[in-house]
Amino acid sequence: MNKKYACYCGLYCKNCAVKVKVEPAAKTLYNEMKKLGFEGIMSFFPDGETFWKFLKTMSSKGVCKSCKAGSGNPACEIRLCAKKKKVEMCALCKDYPCKRLDTLFKGYSMLKRDNAVLRDEGWKAWGKIQDDRKAKGISLAYSAKGKK
DSSP, X not given: OXXXXXXXXXXXXXXXHIIIIIHHHXXXXXXXXXXXXXXXXXXXXXXXXXXXXXXXXXXXXXXXXXXXXXXXXXXXXXXXXXXXXXXXXXXXXXXXXOGGGHHHHHHOTTHHHHHHHHHHHOHHHHHHHXXXXXXHTOOBXXXXXXXX
């Protein structure tokens, strides 16, 4: 586990479906399209050059570095609050849990438990959970189930 990929909210970027599933798929798509000669004809498609540039960048650099490194929504209330309070993660804040996390708790069923592990057992235990998920190939995607 690398702390720089630990989001303020308690999610771990290296287990995100974008990192685990989408970025490798983008690399495959880019390489296949390049083999077929699409690089030279993308200008003939609506927004083709924009798409090609995006796909090339996504396949080589990815799209997300982590919210701590500047990716994600710059107006995220969780990030802004954590930065203002100078906490590494919300679970370590004296005001945790707060209403800012309610939507994420509904969309990521394991988040509240993960944050409890960080708060009660520390980084090593939290990191083990993240590493175990990664080793099992588990990727996290937001689920709107139960969301009103």
